[in-house]
Amino acid sequence: MSTVSSSEKEWTVVSLLKTSADFLKQKGFSDARLTAELLLAAVLGLQRVELYMNFEQPVSQKELEQFRALFRRRLSGEPVQYILGQEEFFGLKFEVNPSVLIPRPETELLVEQVIDDFAGNAPSILDIGTGSGAIAVALAKSLPQATLTAIDISNDALQVAQRNATRHDVQSRIEFLCLDALSPHFASYFSKPFDVIVSNPPYIPLSEKESLQREVRDFEPHVALFTNSGFEFYEKIAGDARSLLHAGGKLYFELHADGKEKVGAILEQGGFQNITFKNDYQGITRIAIAEQVASN
DSSP states (O other), X not given: OHHHHOSSSOXXXXXXHHHHHHHXXXXXXXXXXXXXXXXXXXXXXOOHHHHTTOTTOBOOHHHHHHHHHHHHHHHTTOOHHHHHTEEEETTEEEEOOTTSOOOOTTHHHHHHHHHHHHTTSOOEEEEESOTTSHHHHHHHHHOTTOEEEEEESOHHHHHHHHHHHHHTTOGGGEEEEEOOTTSTTTGGGOSSOEEEEEEOOOXXXXXXXXXXXXXXXXXXXXXXXXXXXXXXXXXXXXXXXXXXXXXXXXEEEEOOTTOHHHHHHHHHHTTOEEEEEEEOTTSOEEEEEEEOOTTO
């Protein structure tokens, strides 16, 4: 981006924003303006809205060099969230890095559903595949009587999750464990059942890998994204839930956009009752909810 790299030009906030956003747009980035604003705000130590109150502020050579370094990372396809090291989820700021998936807005629906069902109660909750800890931390903040166990196969992810729990002062109510949910011995690790199992598991079939945006395919952790068929975790968790859930306990899944029929069949075969589905804001079936039979 030779125009931004020129040391002869005196840059202001507004001129740098316009030039960089135009360049990103030409390169096919749909979030060009937002990206430019987020990166420049980070360099200048401002909130995005404050950029508009400081449009004519000069950008120093040092700040320009810092911006260029971040800008090059975005041009390579690296997600803005990894560049900045954080993302907002459920109104909370979470540390993110390439060890964890970037929390998505649709996953907030999963959190909302659990909160709606257990508000005012003190449920014991198992979060399978916690990643950044976004689900577990958001639930702990919104259900102050809840106790949580959050598992992940990645130690690096668990370290991020633990820092996020500490950041939001809920670390005392979340136990973090490094476990493989696909292990045949997974269920036997726990000495007592839970009221809730919640999971946003890996659900993208390997056959879809090349069709993904490069931000996802090339930068987010594959262990948290892909499985052979897309349904291995649903099958395993639904099977283990027979012993991991209390009678009347609830299981909550986030779904692949095409997962409703198959996951519904898995839950039916697992003997669950009151199986329901919820759509996201785009009308895509995104959440599955099922109840353990009371006679368990």
